[in-house]
Amino acid sequence: MALLQLERISARYPGAAGPVLTDISLSLGPRQLLVALGPSGSGKTTLLNLIAGFVPPSGGRITLDGVPVHGPSAERGVVFQDDALLPWQDVLSNVAFGLELAGMPRDQREARAREMLALVDLAGFDTRRIWQLSGGQKQRVGIARALAADPRVLLMDEPFGALDAFTREQMQELLLQVWTRTSKPVFLITHDIEEAVFLATELILLSPHPGRISERLELDFGQRHAAGESARAIKSDPRFIETREHVLAQVFAERKRRTA
Numbered sequence: 001m002a003l004l005q006l007e008r009i010s011a012r013y014p015g016a017a018g019p020v021l022t023d024i025s026l027s028l029g030p031r032q033l034l035v036a037l038g039p040s041g042s043g044k045t046t047l048l049n050l051i052a053g054f055v056p057p058s059g060g061r062i063t064l065d066g067v068p069v070h071g072p073s074a075e076r077g078v079v080f081q082d083d084a085l086l087p088w089q090d091v092l093s094n095v096a097f098g099l100e101l102a103g104m105p106r107d108q109r110e111a112r113a114r115e116m117l118a119l120v121d122l123a124g125f126d127t128r129r130i131w132q133l134s135g136g137q138k139q140r141v142g143i144a145r146a147l148a149a150d151p152r153v154l155l156m157d158e159p160f161g162a163l164d165a166f167t168r169e170q171m172q173e174l175l176l177q178v179w180t181r182t183s184k185p186v187f188l189i190t191h192d193i194e195e196a197v198f199l200a201t202e203l204i205l206l207s208p209h210p211g212r213i214s215e216r217l218e219l220d221f222g223q224r225h226a227a228g229e230s231a232r233a234i235k236s237d238p239r240f241i242e243t244r245e246h247v248l249a250q251v252f253a254e255r256k257r258r259t260a
C-alpha cells in the first residue's frame with residue numbers, strides 16, 4: 001500500500017496569474033525512491049513544500065497513511081540543499097536538535113544521534129563543529145538529522161545541488177546505502193538528469209507553465225547499485241545511457257515546444 005498519496009493536486013500562489021502545479025497525482029510506497037525531475041520553474045520545490053506541509057494545495061488531496069496532510073510534521077523529514085545547520089553547535093547537537101525540541105532526555109537523544117551518524121558514515125564526528133565540515137559532510141549531517149526523528153518518509157530538495165561533481169556522485173551512493181539500510185521511502189527533486197536516472201525507482205518528469213507530469217518511468221539502476229553493482233558499471237551500461245538520452249530528449253523537446 002502507498003504511504004504517501006497525492007490525488008489531483010494543484011497549487012497556486014496568491015496574486016499569481018495561473019497555477020504553478022496542476023493535476024499532480026502520485027504515490028510513494030515502501031522501498032520506493034521517487035524522483036521529480038524538471039527545469040527551473042516547473043514547480044519542483046512547490047511540490048516538495050506541499051508534501052512537507054509548508055504550503056497548502058489549492059485543489060486535490062495529500063494523505064500519509066490515509067491521513068490528510070495539514071502542515072509540517074516530524075513524520076515527513078526534510079533535507080534541504082543548503083542544510084540549515086546550527087553553526088555554533090557541534091555535529092551531535094545538530095543531529096539531536098529536533099529530538100531535544102521534542103523533549104527526549106539527553107542520553108537517549110545522543111545515543112540516537114550517534115546511531116544516525118554511523119548510518120551516514122560519520123561515526124566519530126560528534127564533537128566537530130559545522131564549519132569544520134566539507135559540503136558533502138554537511139549534507140550527511142542534514143540527512144542524519146532528518147532521519148533522527150524516525151520519519152515515515154524522507155523528502156529531499158536538490159540535496160546535492162551545491163556539491164562538486166565527485167562529491168555529488170559519492171553522496172548519491174551514500175543515499176542509496178541509507179535508503180537500503182533504513183527502508184525509508186524517499187522523495188527527491190533534482191534538475192540533474194543523470195542523478196535522477198541513477199537514483200529513481202520511479203521518475204516523474206515535470207513540465208512548466210503550469211507544472212505538470214509529462215512522463216513517468218519505472219527504473220531499477222539504483223536498486224542494482226544497492227544490490228552490489230558499481231556505480232561506474234551502471235552508468236556506462238548501454239541501457240542506462242539509452243534511458244538518460246531518452247530523458248534528455250524529452251527535456252529538450254519540451255523546451256523547443258515552449259520556445260517555438
Ligand SMILES: Nc1ncnc2c1ncn2[C@@H]1O[C@H](COP(=O)(O)OP(=O)(O)OP(=O)(O)O)[C@@H](O)[C@H]1O
Nearest residue numbers: 013016020038039040041042043044045046047191
Ligand atoms: N512563494 C511564492 N510566491 C509566488 N510565486 C512563487 C513562490 N514560490 C515559487 N513561485 C513561482 O512558482 C513557480 C515554480 O517555482 P518552484 O520554485 O516550485 O520551481 P522549481 O522547479 O523548484 O524551480 P528551481 O529549479 O529554479 O528551484 C515559479 O514560476 C516561481 O516564480
